[in-house]
Amino acid sequence: MPVSPRLARAAKFAVIPAALAVSGLLVAQSSYSAFSARTDNPGNSWASGSVALTDDDNGVAMFDVTNLKPGDSGSKCLTVTSNGSLPSDVRLYAEAGEATKNLDQHLSLKITQAASCDAATKDTIFDGTLNEFHTSKTNFSTGAGSWATAGGEGEKQAYTVAYTLSDDTPNSAQGGTAKVNFVWEAQNQ
Template identity: 40%
Template sequence: MRNLRWAAAGLPWTRVVAYALPVPLGLALSGALVWRASHAAFAGATTNSGNNWSAGSVNLTNDSGGVPMFQVSNLTPGASGSRCIAITSNSSLPSSIKLYSSHAATPANDISPHITLTVEDGTGGSFSSCTGFTPNGGVDYSGTLENFTSTRTNYANGVGPWAVAGSPPPHIVTYRVSWTFSATAPDSTQGGSTPNVSFNWEAQTA
């Protein structure tokens, strides 16, 4: 009826059709969009939770209780002695242990060239007594104390290495350090001394 009115009003039929088509076409497109939206709810998901990372650790302790291994006075030529120390690794990672030294200022009358040092690693024994110590075989270091303190000064040039397993800790290695004051030490060494020496054990991961 509306189209007839438009025709009666003198509008050409082509314009009448153009006015009439947009409404049903728009409704059809709208319906299509609604149909698609109502069918877009399908989904799938999966989860892997609880992920985290933690670092391992490398840790060494010894059984000296902070007491120096050697505090020897009134040496005479030919005197000797030894001491053991147990090094415990509480590391969770495989590592390698090396022994090196550091020392205070060298005294004027240094007798360290006349003291021979021997280092062995093994099992058994402790800081209080070397009873039960069993070497693993061979000597790790044998030379003068002077040479030891001047050439074994860091991990890179330290004595060793000794391999230590990782988990489960602890792992214990005992070291026996022996010394001898040369039987041919000259009279000039009377009243002399060595520098204060620190023995340092360090572990690094393999």
């Protein structure tokens, strides 16, 4: 159907107001987008802390004693160092304890802790037989000691382990053996 000239003229004039309305909206939108604000917080990162222990044993057992007889005794001091960045609790316990001929029941241990090996005052953290130590102090939760580190490099605590083979050790313990691993464990609380 052909478009009449009058309708064509009316359509021509109707386009102008529509075009003006659209361009007005675009200008209004462009004006609005000129106002903006922003803030950011860049460079966020996370790193975990650490709990770390070493000791001054140089890979050598504190004790390698042979030919014990009733009444024999000895002691050694070992210094444990915390180099962790987190505060932690440190406890001492036994691992891999074993004995033959019940020697561990006649070998008494006294374990103390202090700021250094030559400290005048030392706190006793265990006083009993080797058998009692390796059967009761078997993990961190049952461990002996009360060292709470602050969380920094080079914090030290000295542990002295003294032993005595009881004077009343029976003949049945002759040729017996006793072994244990001393383990210091730190846990961040």
